[in-house]
Amino acid sequence: MTTLDENNVLVGDIYNGKVYKIGTTNGTYGPLLSDPKMRFPSSAPHQSRHTLRRTPVGASEVVVDNVPRADDFVFKSDGSIWVAQNQWDELSVVPVGATQATLVAGSNISTTLAGVTSGHFGRTPEDRDILYLATSGALGLPINGTVVVAGSIVKIDTASFRLPTPEPDDECDKDW
Structure with missing residues (x-):
């Protein structure tokens, strides 16, 4: 999780390969980014890819x-x-x-x-x-x-x- 600006945070979801944007003042949320390459394989242990991506x-x-x-x-x-x-x-x-x-x-x-x-x-x-x-x-x-x-x-x-x-x-x- 990281602060995007004074009204929003970003939360990573490794299980689904997504980054969500959450509005801290108005309660809105939704996927900002979805990339299957950021999702870990279901047949492997957590954090198994050993990669950082941009x-x-x-x-x-x-x-x-x-x-x-x-x-x-x-x-x-x-x-x-x-x-x-x-x-x-x-x-x-x-x-x-x-x-x-x-x-x-x-x-x-x-x-x-x-x-x-x-x-x-x-x-x-x-x-x-x-x-x-x-x-x-x-x-x-x-x-x-x-x-x-x-x-x-x-x-x-x-x-x-x-x-x-x-x-x-x-x-x-x-x-x-």
Whole structure:
């Protein structure tokens, strides 16, 4: 779910491959977008496509296809996409122009982001780089099969985040 404007919200329906527009002041609602490619297969587990899609005026297209268990995502002001991966207890980022997601926080053996479900960036100049994340405590898929913790709000400062630069491989530079 996301805010469209002061009078409307958008709600995603993965079961039917639709996005609904809901009027918060007048109670109106209806499908804004319907795309069968956004619907998960009935014979596969929830979130099985592992894709993020964007829909320009026209057909949707795959932006990234390596984001397992993506539950929700949010755009940062720089255009990067931050993805909450609920059942993997992880947070990934897709920088502008990238085609692969990069893990930045969490682990399926850690309670730090246990069941991370959604995120939102701060709205003031002081916290615009702070990503606030809601967690379920891993209720849907307990950590190590048994560990469930209290849900929480976690904040991550993304201001200094940079993708790591690969170190040169000295072994490859040797003259054998």
